Amino acid sequence: MPTSRRGLLAAAIVMLFIAGCAPMDVGQRMDDPQPDELLQRAEQQAPEQAATTRLEAASILARQGQETQALDIVSDLDADRLSDEARIRWALLYSELAYDQEDPRGVIEATQLLDEDLSFERNTYLTLRYRQGLALGMVGEPQAAIEALLEVQDATESTELNDPIWKQLSRLGRPALEELSRSPDALTAGWLALNELQRRNSSDIDRLMRAFEQWRESNPNHPAARRPPSDLTALRELRGREVRRIAVFLPESGPLANVAQKIREGIQTRHLQAVDSGDTTPQLLYFDSQNGDLEALYAQATMTGAQVVIGPLDKRLVTELEQRGSVPLPTLALNYGEGRQNSARDLFQYGLSAEDEARQVAKRAYADGKRRSALLVPNNEWGWRVEEAFRQAWQAEGGEVGSAIRYDPQAPVASAIEPLVNVRGERARLDGMDMLFLLALPSYARQVPPTLEYYYAGDLPIYGTSHLYEGKPRPRDDHDLNGVLFIDIPWMIPDAAVGGEEALPFLASYRDLQEDNDPALLKLTAMGVDAYELGRRLPQFQLIPDSELYGATGLLSPAEDGRIVRLLPWARFVGGIPQPPLINGLFDDYEPNDEDGEDTSADTETETEARETRNTDAETTDAGAD
Numbered sequence: 001m002p003t004s005r006r007g008l009l010a011a012a013i014v015m016l017f018i019a020g021c022a023p024m025d026v027g028q029r030m031d032d033p034q035p036d037e038l039l040q041r042a043e044q045q046a047p048e049q050a051a052t053t054r055l056e057a058a059s060i061l062a063r064q065g066q067e068t069q070a071l072d073i074v075s076d077l078d079a080d081r082l083s084d085e086a087r088i089r090w091a092l093l094y095s096e097l098a099y100d101q102e103d104p105r106g107v108i109e110a111t112q113l114l115d116e117d118l119s120f121e122r123n124t125y126l127t128l129r130y131r132q133g134l135a136l137g138m139v140g141e142p143q144a145a146i147e148a149l150l151e152v153q154d155a156t157e158s159t160e161l162n163d164p165i166w167k168q169l170s171r172l173g174r175p176a177l178e179e180l181s182r183s184p185d186a187l188t189a190g191w192l193a194l195n196e197l198q199r200r201n202s203s204d205i206d207r208l209m210r211a212f213e214q215w216r217e218s219n220p221n222h223p224a225a226r227r228p229p230s231d232l233t234a235l236r237e238l239r240g241r242e243v244r245r246i247a248v249f250l251p252e253s254g255p256l257a258n259v260a261q262k263i264r265e266g267i268q269t270r271h272l273q274a275v276d277s278g279d280t281t282p283q284l285l286y287f288d289s290q291n292g293d294l295e296a297l298y299a300q301a302t303m304t305g306a307q308v309v310i311g312p313l314d315k316r317l318v319t320e321l322e323q324r325g326s327v328p329l330p331t332l333a334l335n336y337g338e339g340r341q342n343s344a345r346d347l348f349q350y351g352l353s354a355e356d357e358a359r360q361v362a363k364r365a366y367a368d369g370k371r372r373s374a375l376l377v378p379n380n381e382w383g384w385r386v387e388e389a390f391r392q393a394w395q396a397e398g399g400e401v402g403s404a405i406r407y408d409p410q411a412p413v414a415s416a417i418e419p420l421v422n423v424r425g426e427r428a429r430l431d432g433m434d435m436l437f438l439l440a441l442p443s444y445a446r447q448v449p450p451t452l453e454y455y456y457a458g459d460l461p462i463y464g465t466s467h468l469y470e471g472k473p474r475p476r477d478d479h480d481l482n483g484v485l486f487i488d489i490p491w492m493i494p495d496a497a498v499g500g501e502e503a504l505p506f507l508a509s510y511r512d513l514q515e516d517n518d519p520a521l522l523k524l525t526a527m528g529v530d531a532y533e534l535g536r537r538l539p540q541f542q543l544i545p546d547s548e549l550y551g552a553t554g555l556l557s558p559a560e561d562g563r564i565v566r567l568l569p570w571a572r573f574v575g576g577i578p579q580p581p582l583i584n585g586l587f588d589d590y591e592p593n594d595e596d597g598e599d600t601s602a603d604t605e606t607e608t609e610a611r612e613t614r615n616t617d618a619e620t621t622d623a624g625a626d
Helices: 001-017 035-042 047-063 067-076 084-100 104-115 121-140 144-157 159-169 174-180 186-201 204-218 230-238 256-276 292-303 315-320 353-367 381-397 415-418 449-453 477-483 494-498 508-518 519-536 538-543 604-614 614-621
Strands: 245-250 283-288 308-310 327-332 344-351 372-377 401-406 435-438 462-464 485-487 548-549 554-558 566-569 570-574 576-579
Touching: 001 186, 001 230, 035 047, 047 067, 047 084, 047 462, 067 084, 084 104, 084 121, 084 462, 104 121, 121 144, 121 159, 121 283, 144 159, 144 174, 144 186, 144 435, 159 186, 159 230, 174 186, 186 204, 186 548, 186 576, 204 230, 230 485, 230 538, 245 256, 245 292, 245 519, 256 283, 256 508, 283 292, 292 315, 308 344, 308 519, 327 538, 344 538, 353 381, 353 435, 353 462, 353 566, 381 401, 401 415, 415 548, 435 449, 435 508, 449 462, 494 570, 508 519, 519 538, 519 548
Parallel strands: 245 283, 245 308, 308 327, 327 344, 372 401, 372 435, 435 462, 462 485
Antiparallel strands: 485 570, 548 554, 554 566, 570 576
């Protein structure tokens, strides 16, 4: 981890607690013993003394800048063997090292000490609580993160916390906001009021700024009034630059016409509802992109006064755009090009990328403490691409691939499982593998856990992409997936993602579009809804690169090269139904049970047909369209 991150964290803590617990000293003291000697000594000591000796060795290594080794020692240390004073020192050291190494789970583990009846100095407690809040935000627990950060801000009145509080507050769904609004203190009430006016006025920056100034006059002593969140401050520069006209490049014929029709349906639905809500909305201008003449399309868009382009959809055209130095108008392409990165200035790329999902799975599994993975992916171009994305992300985290099988979707599942887990006789040999990455459609995925169970490997945790879930609860069909963790867009798993339909982003659009669409098609319309919102926010993304949109297809934010990255909510099958996988903001260990739900939905011919063609849909939507 670059030392600049440590510097930022240390500087923030110093500003928060001027006379408090200082971060670790960097640099070796003259009287420090050698860490290797201490570790050797610990091998000969009683458990309590050995734990103290190892903590001292880790502290010295950290001062010497050997953070990775120090973190390995402190994370394996049995803190229960330490005295109360030493345990607090352990928590301070472990939480800082883990944060520096981008290990939020380590920070959370260290700061669980706050729940114990120990005598903390004020600044030590606030330091640990601050780090806990940051880590909870990193693992996707915004409500718990806000509660921790607000506690610290209430005690310190520090405006340095405004940006992390605002970031997490912007990620909250309605149920969490309502829970925070029950008997809030003045600090929390001020933040909630500011968040509400931002949500109501996000599409009209002039109106937002006027509302903010009124809020500021009513809350002059609030930290956000004294120092507004940087995102709000930056938005001032966009006044008068709102997007008034958007050109949409979609094919009206050809192989992508059906996909384009569903995306357009989502765009149009969201646009009409924004108009009905009184938002300042852009005019939409549609152009047929089937002939592939980008120069002509941009010329027409420019002549009509368009400020932003949504499209094209064809992967070939997006690849052509990303190889340019720039594009004529700020553009949100509805696909990802084939290059390793996007080189064109003002070009953003957005799609339902399975590769994004694979990368997110890799990071989550590693954060869960998994280190050696098995991979099960289909033996086709789609499977190869997703496998490569997982491998790169997994190995970048420090994980190891123990076994990988590219399966034939038409062959028996056992023919892939047996070599995957090295079956001898009827028993698997996992050789240290502690998780399985699964890319599969529902009919195949449902057979994987029972097959693993048959070979005595049923305890192997399975992490999957959205493709293994049909999009509708089917307890009887999905019972065999109990315990499987997977990600999907909020519109597919409302209960697990946000606590119910009422809290979904763009709820009115969801209800309109859900009525007429099979789940596989609903994903495309959801993509259209988010494309519309991203399109009219392109100037904001250009000005504030770390901006986020909590949309129908996930938490969306641009990478450095303009490619939109989706962060999806997690779910776990319990009783055959997707449920939230986290308890009290912390990772939990799931124990499978034999409970089953009642299947209240019957297959229809349309739904069956949609499932049979899902592989085609997956390859079409995983990057917008191929």
